[in-house]
Amino acid sequence: MESDPRENIVHVKDLFKEFHHFVAVDHISFDVRRGEIFAFLGPNGAGKTTTIKMLTTLLLPTSGQISLNGIDVVKDPEKVRYVFGIVFQDPSLDDELTAQENLEFHGALYKVPRNLSDQRSEDLLRLVDLWDRRNDFVKNFSGGMKRRLEIARGFLHHPKILFHDEPTLGLDPQTRNHIWNHVKNLNETEGITVFFTTHNMEEADRIAQTVAIIDHGQIVIQGTPAELKSATKAQTLEDAFLALTGRELREETVSATDQLRSMHRMWHRRR
Numbered sequence: 001m002e003s004d005p006r007e008n009i010v011h012v013k014d015l016f017k018e019f020h021h022f023v024a025v026d027h028i029s030f031d032v033r034r035g036e037i038f039a040f041l042g043p044n045g046a047g048k049t050t051t052i053k054m055l056t057t058l059l060l061p062t063s064g065q066i067s068l069n070g071i072d073v074v075k076d077p078e079k080v081r082y083v084f085g086i087v088f089q090d091p092s093l094d095d096e097l098t099a100q101e102n103l104e105f106h107g108a109l110y111k112v113p114r115n116l117s118d119q120r121s122e123d124l125l126r127l128v129d130l131w132d133r134r135n136d137f138v139k140n141f142s143g144g145m146k147r148r149l150e151i152a153r154g155f156l157h158h159p160k161i162l163f164h165d166e167p168t169l170g171l172d173p174q175t176r177n178h179i180w181n182h183v184k185n186l187n188e189t190e191g192i193t194v195f196f197t198t199h200n201m202e203e204a205d206r207i208a209q210t211v212a213i214i215d216h217g218q219i220v221i222q223g224t225p226a227e228l229k230s231a232t233k234a235q236t237l238e239d240a241f242l243a244l245t246g247r248e249l250r251e252e253t254v255s256a257t258d259q260l261r262s263m264h265r266m267w268h269r270r271r
Contacts, residue, residue, distance in 0.1 A: 015064035026217035039208035085154030095139035110157035124152035144175035164196035201238035
C-alpha cells in the first residue's frame, strides 16, 4: 500500500545506495508520521549519514524512492528543500554576523518576505531565549547558544520537517535539556516533524516517539522505545541497541559531518 502524505510526511521505499561496489544503504523502507519525533540510530558506518544525505537532497540514491510531504526528493529537489530545515552537529553559522543577521540571511535564501522574516525572527529568538542577544556577534556565543540559534534558523522558513544531526553532541546535560525543551516546544506548538540522530541513548529513549535502528545498511528494527526494549527483553534502550547490533554507538567521524555541512553551504551559495 502506498504511503499517505497526509499521515506519513517521510516515505522511504526500497532505498539503495552503492559506492564503487560497496553497499552503504541496502534496500531500506520506513515511514515517519506527520508531527512525530523520530530518532534514527546506528553505529558508525551503519548507513545513517548516507541515508540522511539522501533524504536532504545532498546525495542521489542508486535506486529507490524518497518523498517528503508528498514531494519526490529525486525528481524535485529544489521544491523539496523548502519543506525541511537542518541543524548540524557542529555550528554552521556565520560567526562574523549577529544572531539577527544570520536569520535575515537565511530568510533571504528561502525567499521569506522581509516583514514576515522579521516577525518570525523575533518570535523564534524569544522562544529560544536569544532575543536580548540578537545584535551580538555569533563568535561571542557559547556552544549552547549557537545550537539554539541554529534551531531558530532551521524553523525560520516554516519547514514541515526539521532534521537534526547530533544536535546536542558535546553539550553539557543542562544545555542538552534546554535544547530539547525548545525543540519539543516547537514540535508541539507548530506541529513540525523532528528527525534526529543521536549517540545519547537516554536522550533517544526520553525524547523520541519512534526509533529506527540501522546496521550494515539495513533497518534492524523500528518502533517505540518501549517496543524495542520489550522485543529484546532489555531494561534500557542502550541494552536493546547492543542486543540488536552487538556494537556500541560511537561518534560519527568529523569528516562526515564537515562534508555534510559543506555541501549544505554550497547549495546556499548556488541559490
